[in-house]
Amino acid sequence: MSHVDTEVRPSNFIRNIIDEDLESGKHTRVHTRFPPEPNGYLHIGHAKSICLNFGLAQDYKGLCNLRFDDTNPEKEDIDYVNSIQADVHWLGFQWDGEIRYSSNYFDQLHQYAVELINKGLAYVCFLNGEQTREYRGTLKEPGKNSPYRDTFVEENLELFEKMRKGEFKEGECALRAKIDMASPFMCMRDPVIYRIRFAHHHQTGDKWCIYPMYDFTHCISDALEDITHSLCTLEFQDNRRLYDWVLDNLDDFQAPNRTRQYEFSRLNLEYTLMSKRKLNDLVVRGLVSGWDDPRMPTIAGLRRRGYTPAAIREFCRRIGVTKQENMVEVSMLDACIREELNEHAPRAMAVINPVKVIIENYPEGQVEKLSAPAHPTIESMGERELVFGRELYIDADDFREEANKKYKRLIQGKEVRLRNAYVIKAERCDKDEAGNVTTIYCTYDDQTLGKNPADGRKVKGVIHWVEATSAVPAEFRLYDRLFNQPNPAAAETVDEVLNPKSLVVKHGLVEPGLVNAEAEKAYQFEREGYFCADSKDSSPEHLVFNLTVALRDSSN
Numbered sequence: 001m002s003h004v005d006t007e008v009r010p011s012n013f014i015r016n017i018i019d020e021d022l023e024s025g026k027h028t029r030v031h032t033r034f035p036p037e038p039n040g041y042l043h044i045g046h047a048k049s050i051c052l053n054f055g056l057a058q059d060y061k062g063l064c065n066l067r068f069d070d071t072n073p074e075k076e077d078i079d080y081v082n083s084i085q086a087d088v089h090w091l092g093f094q095w096d097g098e099i100r101y102s103s104n105y106f107d108q109l110h111q112y113a114v115e116l117i118n119k120g121l122a123y124v125c126f127l128n129g130e131q132t133r134e135y136r137g138t139l140k141e142p143g144k145n146s147p148y149r150d151t152f153v154e155e156n157l158e159l160f161e162k163m164r165k166g167e168f169k170e171g172e173c174a175l176r177a178k179i180d181m182a183s184p185f186m187c188m189r190d191p192v193i194y195r196i197r198f199a200h201h202h203q204t205g206d207k208w209c210i211y212p213m214y215d216f217t218h219c220i221s222d223a224l225e226d227i228t229h230s231l232c233t234l235e236f237q238d239n240r241r242l243y244d245w246v247l248d249n250l251d252d253f254q255a256p257n258r259t260r261q262y263e264f265s266r267l268n269l270e271y272t273l274m275s276k277r278k279l280n281d282l283v284v285r286g287l288v289s290g291w292d293d294p295r296m297p298t299i300a301g302l303r304r305r306g307y308t309p310a311a312i313r314e315f316c317r318r319i320g321v322t323k324q325e326n327m328v329e330v331s332m333l334d335a336c337i338r339e340e341l342n343e344h345a346p347r348a349m350a351v352i353n354p355v356k357v358i359i360e361n362y363p364e365g366q367v368e369k370l371s372a373p374a375h376p377t378i379e380s381m382g383e384r385e386l387v388f389g390r391e392l393y394i395d396a397d398d399f400r401e402e403a404n405k406k407y408k409r410l411i412q413g414k415e416v417r418l419r420n421a422y423v424i425k426a427e428r429c430d431k432d433e434a435g436n437v438t439t440i441y442c443t444y445d446d447q448t449l450g451k452n453p454a455d456g457r458k459v460k461g462v463i464h465w466v467e468a469t470s471a472v473p474a475e476f477r478l479y480d481r482l483f484n485q486p487n488p489a490a491a492e493t494v495d496e497v498l499n500p501k502s503l504v505v506k507h508g509l510v511e512p513g514l515v516n517a518e519a520e521k522a523y524q525f526e527r528e529g530y531f532c533a534d535s536k537d538s539s540p541e542h543l544v545f546n547l548t549v550a551l552r553d554s555s556n
C-alpha cells in the first residue's frame with residue numbers, strides 16, 4: 001500500500017528526534033497517532049499530519065493509531081467519523097487495529113480526575129464564565145486564586161460526583177486542575193479539565209453529562225495507547241506543559257519513556273481557508289455545494305476534483321516538516337497533480353465551446369473509424385476508437401477569419417491538422433447577426449491521415465475536434481480558486497474575498513468513448529486541461545466533467 005520511498009524522503013527534526021530515541025534505547029519502537037476531532041471533513045492540512053504520522057510508522061516499521069478526539073459532543077457527528085475513515089484509507093494508509101475514540105477512555109479519564117482530586121490537585125470551581133476570565137489575569141498580569149481553590153478533598157470528591165450525576169446545571173461549576181495562577185503560560189492557570197454538558201454523544205449516548213477537556217484527555221489517551229511520539233501543530237506548544245503536568249501527576253504514567261509531545265508548523269495554503277469552522281460556514285451558508293465541493297480544500301473535495309492520493313502524498317513530501325510558520329503556494333499543489341496526470345492520464349478530445357465544421361468534399365452520410373493512442377508514450381494503455389465524418393465540431397477559439405503567424409490554428413484559406421486525423425483547409429464561414437461564426441466550411445485531404453503523412457506538407461497547427469453524429473453532449477465545470485486573496489483567513493468576512501468566477505459552467509461535446517468515463521479518474525482533454533467525470537452528478541445520460549487542473553501553470 002505504501003508508495004513511500006525512504007531514499008527520497010527528506011530528513012526532518014522529528015525524524016532526528018526519533019533516530020536519537022532509538023539509538024539511545026529510550027524507545028525500541030515507534031508508535032504515532034492521528035487524532036482528528038470528528039467535527040468536520042479532513043482537509044489538505046490534515047493530509048500533512050496524516051502523511052507525517054502514518055508515514056513515520058511505515059518508515060520505522062512501527063504503528064499508527066487513528067483516534068477520534070471526541071470530547072465535544074455538540075459539534076461532532078457520525079457522518080464526520082465515517083468520512084474521516086474513508087479519507088485516511090483513500091490516502092493510502094491503514095491504522096493499527098481498531099479505531100480508537102477518546103470516549104473509549106471516559107471511565108478511566110474519570111478515575112484519573114478523581115486521582116487528581118484525591119491528591120489535592122483538582123477542585124470544583126463555581127466561578128461563572130466572566131469571573132473565571134477575570135481571575136485568570138492577562139499575559140502581563142498574574143491571575144488570582146479562585147475562592148474555591150482550597151476546598152477540602154472530601155468535599156471536592158462529593159461535588160465532582162454530583163457533577164457526574166447531573167445535579168448541577170451546565171456552566172454552574174467545572175473541575176479545574178490546581179496548578180499555578182501566576183504561571184507565564186495561561187494554559188497552566190488552573191485550567192478546566194471537566195465541564196458539564198447535557199449532550200448526547202455519538203459513541204457513549206447519554207451515559208455522561210460531564211466531558212473531559214482536550215488537554216486532559218489527549219495526553220492520557222496517548223499514554224494509554226503507548227504512543228511514543230505525539231505530534232501536533234505549533235499552537236499546542238504552550239500546552240505541552242499541561243500535557244506533561246497531567247501525566248507527571250498520575251501514578252500510572254511514570255515510565256521514563258512515556259509519550260512526549262512534539263510540535264510542527266501547520267500547513268497554510270495560499271487562496272485557501274483551512275479551518276474546519278470556516279469551511280463549515282461555507283457549507284452551511286450554501287457558498288459551496290457541500291464539504292466535497294470540488295473547490296473545497298477537503299480530501300473529499302480534492303478527490304471529487306480528480307486529485308489522486310499519490311499526488312497529495314507527493315505534495316506533503318515536498319512541503320516537508322519544520323517548525324517555521326509559512327504560506328505554501330497553490331502552484332505547488334497544482335504541480336504535483338499535473339506532473340502525475342501528465343504521466344499517467346489517458347488522452348481524449350472534448351470541445352468546450354463548439355462551432356460546427358462541414359467538410360464539403362467528404363461524402364455525405366459516410367463515417368469512418370479512426371484509431372488513436374490512449375496515451376502518447378505508454379503503449380500498454382492501448383488505442384481508442386474515434387469516429388470521423390462530414391460534420392465535426394471544433395472549439396470556436398480555434399478558428400479565425402484572419403490572424404497573424406502566431407496563431408497556429410485554423411484560419412480562413414489556410415490548413416490545419418485535426419488531431420489524430422486529416423489536414424483540413426477552411427474555405428469560408430457563416431455568421432449570425434451578431435457576427436459570431438456559426439459554421440465553417442472546409443475541405444480535407446484524404447492523403448494526410450496518420451502521424452507521418454507522405455505528402456510532406458508543412459502544417460504547423462494541430463487542433464482537437466469531435467464528430468457531430470457520434471459526439472456526446474457534456475457539461476464542463478471549470479473551477480478556479482475559491483478566493484481571490486492569497487490569505488482569505490485575514491479578511492473580515494469571506495464574502496469580500498470570494499472569487500465570483502470560481503465556477504464557470506460550459507456545455508460542449510466529448511468523444512463517444514467518454515460516455516463510460518469512470519468518476520474521479522482524470523483524463524487529459526487534449527489542449528484543454530485535465531478533467532474527470534463528477535462522482536455525484538455525472539451519468540451516461542448527462543455527462544458532467546470537472547476541471548482537475550489546467551495543462552499549464554498560468555499564475556506566473
Ligand code: ATP
Pocket residue numbers: 034035036037038044045046048049231232233265266267268274275276277
Ligand atoms: P482546524 O483548525 O482545521 O479545525 P484542528 O486542528 O482543529 O483543525 P483536528 O481534527 O483537531 O483539527 O486535527 C487533527 C490533527 O491534524 C491534529 O493533530 C492537528 O494538529 C492536525 N492538523 C490540523 N490542521 C492542520 C494543518 N493545517 N496542517 C497540519 N496539521 C494539521
Ligand code: MG
Pocket residue numbers: 037
Ligand atoms: Mg482541534
